[in-house]
Amino acid sequence: MTTEQSVETVDVVVIGTGPGGEDATGRLARAGLDVVAVEARLVGGECPYYGCIPTKMMVRASDAVAEARRAGRLAGRIDVTPEWAPVATRVRDEATADWDDTAAVERLEKAGAQVVRGRGRLAGPGEVVVATPDGERRFRARRGVLLNPGTEPAVPPVDGLADTPYWTNRDAVRATEAPASLTVLGGGAIGCELAQVFARFGTAVEVVEAGPRLLGPDEPEAGAFLADRFAAEGIGVRTDAKVSSVAHDGGGFTLTFDDGTQLTSERLLVAAGRRTDLKALGVASVGIDDSGRTIPVDDRLRAADGVWVVGDVTGKGAFTHVSMYQSRIAAADILTRGEGDGGEERADYHAVPHVTFTDPEVGGVGLTEAAARDAGLTVRTGTTDLAASSRGFVHGPGNEGFVKLVEDADAGVLVGATVAGPAGGEILAVLALAVQARVPVAELRRMIYAYPTFHRAIETALGELAES
Ligand SMILES: Cc1cc2nc3c(=O)[nH]c(=O)nc-3n(C[C@H](O)[C@H](O)[C@H](O)COP(=O)(O)OP(=O)(O)OC[C@H]3O[C@@H](n4cnc5c(N)ncnc54)[C@H](O)[C@@H]3O)c2cc1C
Numbered sequence: 001m002t003t004e005q006s007v008e009t010v011d012v013v014v015i016g017t018g019p020g021g022e023d024a025t026g027r028l029a030r031a032g033l034d035v036v037a038v039e040a041r042l043v044g045g046e047c048p049y050y051g052c053i054p055t056k057m058m059v060r061a062s063d064a065v066a067e068a069r070r071a072g073r074l075a076g077r078i079d080v081t082p083e084w085a086p087v088a089t090r091v092r093d094e095a096t097a098d099w100d101d102t103a104a105v106e107r108l109e110k111a112g113a114q115v116v117r118g119r120g121r122l123a124g125p126g127e128v129v130v131a132t133p134d135g136e137r138r139f140r141a142r143r144g145v146l147l148n149p150g151t152e153p154a155v156p157p158v159d160g161l162a163d164t165p166y167w168t169n170r171d172a173v174r175a176t177e178a179p180a181s182l183t184v185l186g187g188g189a190i191g192c193e194l195a196q197v198f199a200r201f202g203t204a205v206e207v208v209e210a211g212p213r214l215l216g217p218d219e220p221e222a223g224a225f226l227a228d229r230f231a232a233e234g235i236g237v238r239t240d241a242k243v244s245s246v247a248h249d250g251g252g253f254t255l256t257f258d259d260g261t262q263l264t265s266e267r268l269l270v271a272a273g274r275r276t277d278l279k280a281l282g283v284a285s286v287g288i289d290d291s292g293r294t295i296p297v298d299d300r301l302r303a304a305d306g307v308w309v310v311g312d313v314t315g316k317g318a319f320t321h322v323s324m325y326q327s328r329i330a331a332a333d334i335l336t337r338g339e340g341d342g343g344e345e346r347a348d349y350h351a352v353p354h355v356t357f358t359d360p361e362v363g364g365v366g367l368t369e370a371a372a373r374d375a376g377l378t379v380r381t382g383t384t385d386l387a388a389s390s391r392g393f394v395h396g397p398g399n400e401g402f403v404k405l406v407e408d409a410d411a412g413v414l415v416g417a418t419v420a421g422p423a424g425g426e427i428l429a430v431l432a433l434a435v436q437a438r439v440p441v442a443e444l445r446r447m448i449y450a451y452p453t454f455h456r457a458i459e460t461a462l463g464e465l466a467e468s
Pocket of ligand 1: 015016017018019020021038039040041042043044045046047050051052053055056118119120121148149150151169190280281310311312313317318319320321323357
């Protein structure tokens, strides 16, 4: 690093170290570049501290409770008394190290990077200003700036809501006890996962969704299926629900709906989407439009000359695996900047998988049927019931689910698939490969599927492919 008039010059400045920023920082530093990573909160971002990892630890615990409760029909009586304390302890000690990122910082430093605590913003091409606890630091990036600012929980503009002590995912993962009752505002993946977790620990849960169904971006069948499963577990679901105001007093929260009805609960979890603040990030100083929620990027994650962007803020899928996929491509491009045409790998999102870790899991890849039709494809779909499969019969309780395939009939390849069911996210892998590699449906039909697996249902769904 060189210092000139209090401007520190380095090769690359990374603003935000979510999974992608952290990964890219390590790659670039290990490749010998002089890298500064700027982080306002915790190195690693939402995923390890407030997102994927702690919530999946909670899901694992709640699945164990549900499976034990199913034992009655399978293996005799097992008395289950779920306790939240082991969940809270595992999340604190094993998942998040008590929300301490020392190990992650040390990993980056060992790779040769410098980690700067503070909030960074662009102040022109290659110029970064960081507000640190000790004052401002200025950096000049010779090779470029990588932005990975991620997202924050969004709080909808509902009358009264902002003044109440509502939870976001960041509070829910820090819960030291399961509340007596919980309203979950938002029926997307985060809301559904956390709703089911707390319900299985004895919390009376009601999910309130403004849209027509749970898991809005997924196939409609997935949302309907999950709503049925929730109903079977006693989790309330209100769709098309418009909340007009929220109030809080000593007794808890009261939601008032447009139709005048009310809902009360001890806790309120807001899981109604995510927000970004592009203005605060100073992107306009390098010519990037800061009026939207996402930053457009090309297939090498370039957003402007010398500016790369990865993660949720690119709008290509708010998932850790997308952020890390992008970081690999962006880092390769940064490393070869100025050499020929830059990095060789191009980002391609036609087979992005995602999994909602409810029980049963809901996994999807590629296009939904509606998206495929909107894209002008000649669509054939095939659906089959997992419970009716041989494995479903053997499995017994907890066997509910389905496989839905979406085929581009002209090309004879799958362009999308959904698997809801036990290990749905794992079964999805073979379909993600089929969509990614554009494996001909004829080839998928020639394959041998092990008996009696859940994934064998894919063969049945292939047999159902028909125009609808
Ligand atoms: C409850 C929950 C569960 C989830 N479960 C899954 C899952 O199972 N699987 C999955 O794939 N995804 C899951 N996600 C999504 C996943 O967490 C994100 O997609 C992932 O973290 C990638 O985000 P990112 O790389 O864009 O950045 P983030 O993880 O959001 O991190 C961005 C980082 O940048 C920092 N930052 C922002 N602005 C600045 C600035 N100006 N200066 C310095 N630092 C800054 C922030 O402090 C933060 O640490 C979940 C999310 C939530 C909330």
